[in-house]
Amino acid sequence: MSSKYDVLVIGGGNAALCAAISARRGGASVLVLEGAPKFYRGGNTRHTRNMRCAHDAATEILTGPYTEEEFWEDLLRVTGGKTDEVLARHMIRESKDILNWIVEQGVRWQPSLGGTLSLGRTNSFFLGGGRAMLNALYLTAERLGVDVEYDAEVTDLVIEDGMFLAARLKRPINGETEIRATSLVAAAGGFEANIEWLKQYWGEAADNFLIRGTPYNRGSVLKMLLDKGVQEVGDPTQCHAVAIDARAPKFDGGIITRHDSVVFGIVVNKHSQRFYDEGEDIWPKRYAIWGRLVAAQPDQIAYIIFDSTVVTSFMPTLFPPIAGQTVAELAGKLELDPVALEKTITEFNAAVRPGTFDHTVLDDCVTEGITPAKTHWARRIETPPYLAYPVRPGITFTYLGTRVNKESRMLMADGRPSANMFAAGEIMAGNVLGKGYAAGMGMTIGSVFGRIAGREAAKHARN
Amino acid sequence: MHGTRILDEADRLMTVCNSCRYCEGLCAVFPAMEMRRAFSDGDLNYLANLCHSCGACYVDCQFSPPHEFNVNVPRTLAVARAESYAAYAWPQALSGAFTRNGLVISIVAALSMAAFILGFVALNDRAVLFGVHTGPGAFYRLLPHNAMAALFSAAFLYAIFALVMSVRAFWRDIGTPIGGRADGGSIFQAIRDAGELRYLHGGGVGCYNEDEKPTDRRKLYHHLTFYGFLLCFAATSVATLYHYLLAREAPYPWWDLPVVLGTLGGIGLIVGPIGLFIAKSRRAPELLDAQRYGMDVGFIAMLFLTGLTGMLLLLLRETAAMGPLLALHLGAVFALFITMPYGKFVHGIYRFAALVRYAQERRGEAGS
Ligand SMILES: Cc1cc2nc3c(=O)[nH]c(=O)nc-3n(C[C@H](O)[C@H](O)[C@H](O)COP(=O)(O)OP(=O)(O)OC[C@H]3O[C@@H](n4cnc5c(N)ncnc54)[C@H](O)[C@@H]3O)c2cc1C
Ligand code: SF4
Ligand code: SF4
Numbered sequence: 032m033s034s035k036y037d038v039l040v041i042g043g044g045n046a047a048l049c050a051a052i053s054a055r056r057g058g059a060s061v062l063v064l065e066g067a068p069k070f071y072r073g074g075n076t077r078h079t080r081n082m083r084c085a086h087d088a089a090t091e092i093l094t095g096p097y098t099e100e101e102f103w104e105d106l107l108r109v110t111g112g113k114t115d116e117v118l119a120r121h122m123i124r125e126s127k128d129i130l131n132w133i134v135e136q137g138v139r140w141q142p143s144l145g146g147t148l149s150l151g152r153t154n155s156f157f158l159g160g161g162r163a164m165l166n167a168l169y170l171t172a173e174r175l176g177v178d179v180e181y182d183a184e185v186t187d188l189v190i191e192d193g194m195f196l197a198a199r200l201k202r203p204i205n206g207e208t209e210i211r212a213t214s215l216v217a218a219a220g221g222f223e224a225n226i227e228w229l230k231q232y233w234g235e236a237a238d239n240f241l242i243r244g245t246p247y248n249r250g251s252v253l254k255m256l257l258d259k260g261v262q263e264v265g266d267p268t269q270c271h272a273v274a275i276d277a278r279a280p281k282f283d284g285g286i287i288t289r290h291d292s293v294v295f296g297i298v299v300n301k302h303s304q305r306f307y308d309e310g311e312d313i314w315p316k317r318y319a320i321w322g323r324l325v326a327a328q329p330d331q332i333a334y335i336i337f338d339s340t341v342v343t344s345f346m347p348t349l350f351p352p353i354a355g356q357t358v359a360e361l362a363g364k365l366e367l368d369p370v371a372l373e374k375t376i377t378e379f380n381a382a383v384r385p386g387t388f389d390h391t392v393l394d395d396c397v398t399e400g401i402t403p404a405k406t407h408w409a410r411r412i413e414t415p416p417y418l419a420y421p422v423r424p425g426i427t428f429t430y431l432g433t434r435v436n437k438e439s440r441m442l443m444a445d446g447r448p449s450a451n452m453f454a455a456g457e458i459m460a461g462n463v464l465g466k467g468y469a470a471g472m473g474m475t476i477g478s479v480f481g482r483i484a485g486r487e488a489a490k491h492a493r494n
Numbered sequence: 495m496h497g498t499r500i501l502d503e504a505d506r507l508m509t510v511c512n513s514c515r516y517c518e519g520l521c522a523v524f525p526a527m528e529m530r531r532a533f534s535d536g537d538l539n540y541l542a543n544l545c546h547s548c549g550a551c552y553v554d555c556q557f558s559p560p561h562e563f564n565v566n567v568p569r570t571l572a573v574a575r576a577e578s579y580a581a582y583a584w585p586q587a588l589s590g591a592f593t594r595n596g597l598v599i600s601i602v603a604a605l606s607m608a609a610f611i612l613g614f615v616a617l618n619d620r621a622v623l624f625g626v627h628t629g630p631g632a633f634y635r636l637l638p639h640n641a642m643a644a645l646f647s648a649a650f651l652y653a654i655f656a657l658v659m660s661v662r663a664f665w666r667d668i669g670t671p672i673g674g675r676a677d678g679g680s681i682f683q684a685i686r687d688a689g690e691l692r693y694l695h696g697g698g699v700g701c702y703n704e705d706e707k708p709t710d711r712r713k714l715y716h717h718l719t720f721y722g723f724l725l726c727f728a729a730t731s732v733a734t735l736y737h738y739l740l741a742r743e744a745p746y747p748w749w750d751l752p753v754v755l756g757t758l759g760g761i762g763l764i765v766g767p768i769g770l771f772i773a774k775s776r777r778a779p780e781l782l783d784a785q786r787y788g789m790d791v792g793f794i795a796m797l798f799l800t801g802l803t804g805m806l807l808l809l810l811r812e813t814a815a816m817g818p819l820l821a822l823h824l825g826a827v828f829a830l831f832i833t834m835p836y837g838k839f840v841h842g843i844y845r846f847a848a849l850v851r852y853a854q855e856r857r858g859e860a861g862s
Contacts, residue, residue: 070560077556080516139698141519158697160516163554166706285556287513287563347512347531 036062036178037492038485039198039212041185041252043067044076045161045474046456047218048168049481050488051177052136054216057489061177062210064200066184066219067247072165074220075244075428075457075473078285079161081154082133082478083471084126092140095152099123105153105469109319113465115264121437122463125479130155133478137167154471185219185252190259193449214451214488217441218481221429221457222250223270224282229426232268239331241275243425246282253432253458261449262434262442265461271468272322275425276350277332287349290420291318294390294408295344296337297379298422300328303362303371305379310407313393319468326424333422334365336376338414344390352418361417380411428473430461439484451491453484497535497581500573504538507570510563517551520697522687522852523571524551529855536667539581542574543664543841543848546694548712549702549781559780572783579840582667584659591836596788599796599833606832607825613637614821623817630743636817639737642824649831656835661843668851676850680857684849688842691716704776715769719797720842722762726804729756745811756804763801767794793838799826 038054040047043065055061065072085102089095102123106114134140141158142151150156157164173179180202187199195215201207222228224246229237257263279288293309298321300306307324325333342352355361358376362369378401386396388410396409433454434442441449456477463476496502508527511517518524523544530537549568557563576592583589591598614623614636627635634642687693691713694701700708733752736742746753771794774782803823810819834840 070558141697156519157516158519159550159554160514160556162556163516163550163697166553170707280562283561285514286516287510287557343531346515347509349510349513 036060036210036212038062038214038216038488039064039195039210040216040218040485041198042074042218042220042456042458043072043179043181044074044218044220044456044477045079045165045168046458046477046481046484047216048073048165048172049133049136049478050216050218050453050455050485051172052168052175053482053485054489054492055172055175055177055485057486057493059214059489059492061172061485062212063172063177063179064183064185064198064210065179065181067181067245069181071245071247072169072181073162074248076165076477077162078244078283079157079164079474080286081150081156081471082129082474083154083469084130084475085123086127086130090130092142092155093152097153099127102126102153106463106472109467109469110463110465111467113467115462118435118437119463122475122479125483126475129475129478129482132482137171138164139167150470185255188215188252188255188259190256190452193260193443193447193452195449195452213492215453216481216484216488217252217256217433217452217454217458218456218477218484219252219458220245220248220250221270221460222253222431223248223426223429225249225251228254229429233326236326236331239423240272240326241277241279241284241288241423241425242282243273243275243279243284243286243288243427244282248428248457250429256433256441256452256454260444261452262444262446264432264434264459265430265465267429267431269430269461269464269466271319271427271430271464271473272326272424273318273427274321274325274333274335274422276348277421277423278350279423279425284425288425289318290335290345290348290422292335292337292341292345292348292420293321295341295410296335296412297375297405298324298333298335299367299372299375300333301330301367303367303375305375305401305403306333308403308406310397310405310409313391318470321422322424322426325422331423334367335420335422336361336372336412337418338412339416339418340414341410342418348420350420352420354416354418356415356417358417361419365419365421376412379405380413383409383411427468428457428460430464430466432457432459432461435459435462435480437483438487439480440487451488453488455480455484496538498577500570500577501535501538504542504570504574505533507565507567508533508538508541510557510565511551511567514557516556517554517567520550520554521546521548521693522849523567523693526852526855529859538574539578539664540668540848540851542571542578543668543844544693544852545571545575546691546845547572547781548694548696548700549778550696550699550708552781553702553706553708554697566780568781569783572781573785575841575844576783576786576789578664578844579660582660582663582844583836584656584663588836591833592789594788595786595837596792599789599792599829599837602833603796603799603826603829606829607822610821610825610828611818614817618817624814625817626812626814627816628812630745632811632816633744633820636820637824639743646828646831649828653831653834657840657843660835660840661847664844665847665851668848674854676854677857680850680853683853684846687849687853688846702778702781703773704778711769712773715766715773717766718762719766719770719794722759722764722766722801723797725755725759726763726800727759729753729759748808753808757808760801760805760808763797764805767798767801770794771798789838796826796830796833796837800830 037059040063085099139158189197197211275288359369362372382398382401441452557565580589580592700710701712729752807819
């Protein structure tokens with residue numbers, strides 16, 4: 032390891048590696064500091080599967096064009112307008128080129144095979160998933176001569192007047208050390224794995240959150256930057272959260288703990304009461320709202336309840352459903368009040384109106400006369416065994432971040448651009464995502480801004 | 495739940511993978527798994543034999559150890575695969591040979607070679623054994639052609655019969671409808687897939703060996719071994735035809751077809767097994783079925799020995815070493831034949847059957 036680098040990259044995920052590769056290709060000497068051990072390198076990127084990019088025509092891997100304008104409209108819809116239009120449009124434009132650039136870095140795509148995730152037109156899938164994608168980026172980075180250190184958690188940043196000077200880090204073997212560099216790229220993720228920090232905004236409820244991804248994204252670098260005068264962006268309570276199996280591990284359960292059976296049944300809270308229209312919308316929008324809905328329920332727990340007729344209608348699940356021959360037996364196993372659950376199901380069944388069931392479109396199977404209504408895909412729950420999945424909020428990533436400009440350069444609290452500090456990925460996702468989420472955007476933000484940040488950091492360092 | 499602990503573990507992993515599916519583009523195992531929601535013993539043995547042990551799904555998995563989900567598909571399927579050979583072996587009484595494989599193979603090999611040498615000594619006086627024999631029929635001065643043909647056809651037919659019986663049991667267990675017939679198209683597809691080792695490619699970049707950097711080495715050595723074996727087999731077949739149809743007796747001149755085929759094959763059988771052995775000893779231990787090391791190495795060694803003695807015989811056949819070398823070579827080939835149904839050789843047969851089944855399932859899906 033040489034003592035002073037042109038570009039120091041903090042983090043080890045998609046954003047960090049794209050930045051490192053692009054800086055190195057720009058002629059800079061680059062060091063990547065990854066806080067996690069080698070196996071856990073690449074944070075949440077390890078768990079990803081696809082990326083959303085604009086493209087003008089169908090390709091080998093994508094079934095049709097997805098224009099910049101359409102991408103923009105999707106983003107506008109999910110964020111409800113809470114996005115920085117200039118940055119977002121810039122990102123969407125750049126995303127077109129990223130589709131090819133990322134392949135040049137050794138990443139491989141696969142044709143979308145699975146029928147479950149109707150994303151074959153908008154999103155490209157990594158062959159072998161996110162860890163395969165990361166492995167390819169690491170191989171390329173190392174081949175280009177980027178230095179990488181694992182178990183290298185940054186614990187402090189020396190910043191003077193908006194200018195990065197050095198980073199301090201703690202390493203289990205070599206102890207504390209200080210590393211100086213001409214430019215900095217911060218790509219160390221959000222703070223979703225920091226329950227204490229989450230509690231500041233969510234209160235005690237955060238104790239019941241499950242963190243879907245890496246335990247290493249504790250937001251320490253984000254906090255240092257905000258404390259040292261970088262401008263904050265985004266609402267700290269906004270994040271990407273889905274309903275995941277309550278039996279999932281506290282951290283790092285990844286994609287396989289998700290449930291998408293909501294439309295095939297009803298969802299009740301611990302008082303056996305329904306609380307939201309389970310038939311409101313199709314995937315992926317419905318996927319992204321249930322985390323928040325469950326977070327607002329008492330003890331942050333809910334139960335998806337369905338019957339044996341629908342079990343093969345959704346993806347196989349990691350944890351088997353909990354089963355009962357009668358509603359009362361099921362309630363007993365879930366520790367719910369059997370009378371209350373029976374009442375909820377009876378009332379629901381009575382409210383179901385006949386229709387033609389089709390879970391691929393917003394069909395005409397509706398309820399009448401109950402609140403909340405189920406506005407699509409409503410069918411009676413009446414064929415034993417009765418089945419249930421317990422679910423809790425599963426936090427994917429947070430949106431509070433550092434403000435950046437089109438060069439991915441951090442802006443200081445007074446609005447001035449930093450001389451040599453850049454940010455990419457989750458740590459600045461809030462610039463684009465004020466709220467909401469559209470599948471595959473996490474990787475778009477990381478790749479697009481990572482590549483820009485690396486290029487600009489290298490340019491600064493070599494001037 | 496299942497017959498064995500490893501099948502329980504394979505079931506657990508397939509449940510994890512089926513709710514994940516990130517690896518579906520890597521090989522045939524994952525798409526085949528996705529066609530099922532529950533896994534019988536036969537299903538798991540089918541999936542295990544579809545796996546080519548390229549290692550990609552281990553290196554690419556976010557849940558491989560030390561993650562608490564502890565997902566190690568290549569090793570689990572390798573163990574299940576090895577156990578499936580024994581489970582379907584014919585006759586069942588000999589299935590134990592698989593577990594003590596290295597030992598069994600070395601004993602059989604040693605005994606066969608010794609038997610051939612002793613047989614030669616008994617048949618011939620020392621002068622003949624160490625004499626220089628040239629020209630057509632030279633080999634048969636040591637062992638009459640009819641005796642040779644009888645011995646080897648018996649061993650060969652036994653091996654074929656035992657293999658057919660085993661693979662029949664396997665096919666019955668994995669086929670739907672049970673015992674269903676394979677169609678020509680699926681067989682042709684499977685021949686292509688097996689011939690090019692389509693699924694030993696880590697999804698396109700090669701096989702994962704000692705670390706997360708893939709290479710094509712194992713594929714290359716496997717090709718050398720496999721095609722080496724086929725070439726040797728072809729050489730023997732052509733020679734048999736020469737003998738009976740054209741009345742031309744071995745040994746043949748170096749430019750003649752049996753020798754050309756045998757030489758190319760012999761080179762493959764020497765270089766291939768050495769390469770496979772080195773690749774195996776360097777491979778990341780977490781990908782390997784350590785218990786079955788003996789079986790794998792035993793088989794590689796047998797092929798190597800067959801290739802080596804054959805090549806030495808070719809080089810030295812006009813010297814006094816011919817007699818002893820011929821005895822050794824015939825011993826090695828004989829041992830290879832009779833151990834075939836009880837060693838790693840069967841992996842090719844079962845894998846082929848699994849590939850036929852997979853091709854069939856894919857066609858069924860495309861058709862429906
Ligand atoms: C289960 C799951 C599935 C997902 N699926 C998708 C998907 O299919 N498509 C998509 O676009 N997005 C998906 N996402 C979101 C996506 O993972 C993130 O948006 C993306 O990975 C962010 O990339 P990043 O490089 O900014 O952060 P990360 O990949 O999380 O990398 C941050 C890195 O910083 C390191 N780090 C943290 N603190 C320090 C420190 N103090 N010092 C040094 N290093 C530190 C961490 O160890 C980590 O390696 C998914 C997320 C999860 C959890
Ligand atoms: S091996 Fe891992 S990444 Fe691949 S499908 Fe199975 S669980 Fe998913
Ligand atoms: S062939 Fe390779 S990718 Fe497929 S299951 Fe086996 S080891 Fe995994």
